[in-house]
Amino acid sequence: MIQRLEKLSFRYKITILVFLVSIIFYMAFILIEDLLVFAPIFKNVDGFESSRRGIRLAFGMCFSVLIAIITAFSFNLFYDSLNNLIVILQNWNHDSESNNEFTANDELGDLARSLKLTIFQERENAEISAFEHHQNDLRNLASNIQSTYSNIQLKKMKRIDASVFPSKSKNPNMDYFNIIPNANGCLGMMAGFEQSGINENSYKARLHGIMTLAEAASKNSHQIQLKDLILSIELNPTSLLNAFIFDYHSLTGELSYTSWKLSSGYIINEQNVRELESGSNLHVPFGGEALNLTSEIFKEQLEEGETFVLLSDQITSKHAINRFSFISSLKRELSERKYRTSNSRETSISIAKWVLGKYGKKSLEDLGIIAIRRPFR
Structure with missing residues (x-):
């Protein structure tokens, strides 16, 4: 029983x-x-x-x-x-209200809808939390990659007054930039992407390796070295890369460069500010195109007392700042006499202070500056 x-x-x-x-x-x-x-x-x-x-x-x-x-x-x-x-x-993820009699306007239907809404919200919160955790992991990894090449220690170069800002940063949005000495002066690069991530920062680490190899071949002619550096970047395919590569001859003051950027740089002197000529493309071309490298290389003359200034495009692409308005404001700012400084370091610091005051700290964190001044003999 x-x-x-x-x-x-x-x-x-x-x-x-x-x-x-x-x-x-x-x-x-x-x-x-x-x-x-x-x-x-x-x-x-x-x-x-x-x-x-x-x-x-x-x-x-x-x-x-x-x-x-x-x-x-x-x-x-x-x-x-x-x-x-x-x-x-x-079956909460299906449209049960249209095919299930128990989701009518009664107590059980109200309870079912309330519970389904609660479950949906919990699931959505869990997905958002997992996504944010994943994004934090990606940002941390990108920052770690950035820190492997962002510590820039410029070597002493004869007859060259050069500086970069900042000299060290873990910000993954920051462009890669560096200046290395060669037989006749220096070779420099500034390159970056409109977006930042693991792939982009890994490629910037590759650019650092290319610059290191270029420094090892510093005994070559500066024109050959510049063309080899451009070719090395073109043979390593990626997309949406903005780059500015230049060679500065310290004895003659000749500045040879190629530009795949919106802003190609500026030369400041006592009388005015002139903007450098830019190429037709805003991104480095890839895909096995047979480029006429000679036509892509521009030349400018840097006179004694003049300063060449190059800024990254990140300040406009990351912070919804109108590019043309920024360039116009920058040119007006550089025309002020306070930028007729005695060394390149003061020039880069003055520009950084202007960006901080006009656009805020967030914009300054993504800003990269290269300044080269040809001193008086």
């Missing part, structure tokens, strides 16, 4: 339990009532007490059975509703 009861489902066990509890309470109530209340009143009436007690026990049995039936019916109704709710929640 006990084993059969154990095999019953919970809905039947709870029904039997309710019936037993009800009949026990009825019997206890009837017996206590007879002993304490009605026994003194009907003690002289023969047979009445026993018949009355039997009738009341029969009513108690009937009420207990009725309560058990109501309990079983209620539990079955609740159990079916719960099963339907579980089915709805298991």
